[in-house]
Amino acid sequence: xxxxxxxxxxxxxxxxxxxxxxxxxxxxxxxxxxxxxxxxxxxxxxxxxxxxxxxxxxxxxxxxxxxxxxxxxxxxxxxxxxxxxxxxxxxxxxxxxxxxxxxxxxxxxxxxxxxxxxxxxxxxxxxxxxxxxxxxxxxxxxxxxxxxxxxx
Amino acid sequence: xxxxxxxxxxxxxxxxxxxxxxxxxxxxxxxxxxxxxxxxxxxxxxxxxxxxxxxxxxxxxxxxxxxxxxxxxxxxxxxxxxxxxxxxxxxxxxxxxxxxxxxxxxxxxxxxxxxxxxxxxxxxxxxxxxxx
Numbered sequence: 001x002x003x004x005x006x007x008x009x010x011x012x013x014x015x016x017x018x019x020x021x022x023x024x025x026x027x028x029x030x031x032x033x034x035x036x037x038x039x040x041x042x043x044x045x046x047x048x049x050x051x052x053x054x055x056x057x058x059x060x061x062x063x064x065x066x067x068x069x070x071x072x073x074x075x076x077x078x079x080x081x082x083x084x085x086x087x088x089x090x091x092x093x094x095x096x097x098x099x100x101x102x103x104x105x106x107x108x109x110x111x112x113x114x115x116x117x118x119x120x121x122x123x124x125x126x127x128x129x130x131x132x133x134x135x136x137x138x139x140x141x142x143x144x145x146x147x148x149x150x151x152x
Numbered sequence: 153x154x155x156x157x158x159x160x161x162x163x164x165x166x167x168x169x170x171x172x173x174x175x176x177x178x179x180x181x182x183x184x185x186x187x188x189x190x191x192x193x194x195x196x197x198x199x200x201x202x203x204x205x206x207x208x209x210x211x212x213x214x215x216x217x218x219x220x221x222x223x224x225x226x227x228x229x230x231x232x233x234x235x236x237x238x239x240x241x242x243x244x245x246x247x248x249x250x251x252x253x254x255x256x257x258x259x260x261x262x263x264x265x266x267x268x269x270x271x272x273x274x275x276x277x278x279x280x281x282x283x284x
Contacts, residue, residue, distance in 0.1 A: 123219030124240035135265025
């Protein structure tokens, strides 16, 4: 009996040591240096801790995560845009001024002031839309000039 | 004595003539309008400014933003006949940009009010603006 115990005791110690080696937890991942990035550190740590992931895999995951974060913000911005576009507003005002003057048959000081303000912000294409109506009307006398000085 | 007086008078005339040397030219604003609504205008900026009536002017402007540059010219003659045109043509805009305070300008327009020609004279003959 004593002989049996002397044999089993070292064997059980050896078995316990072997089991301990096999069942030990994976070593803790090395600390990650803070990088000047917009990515949250926990996500990077989790990605590195995952075994079998390559750098390319991590990049793909990050791209997907960032895309998911961006999409709702961009959608919200799109909904907030006013209609019509801001650069159309002066053109609309210019057309309104012109239409009212044509209805009256006269070009007043107030029309000139309003038109100068609108024209100052128009692109060349928008300006052409306006002056190709205004100047022929003034040149032909269709619009009577009621301004002391140049109409524009 | 009489001979001396005549000589002095002749000398004064010669001096006055020398002071007026060099060709000078007044060019009041003229506007012509055709039946098809085309037309043109010309005149010296200084002559318009110095005219005794309150109707004449020669006025050109350039307007620009990030979208580009466009410009226009307007003129009125002594009889209040008016003409104007606009342009976004880079070549015409460049010419309008050369107009100075003593330039003589001519511009022509089509039936849609587009400038088709702009001519600028910067020469010694044009009448300068007088004060004020």
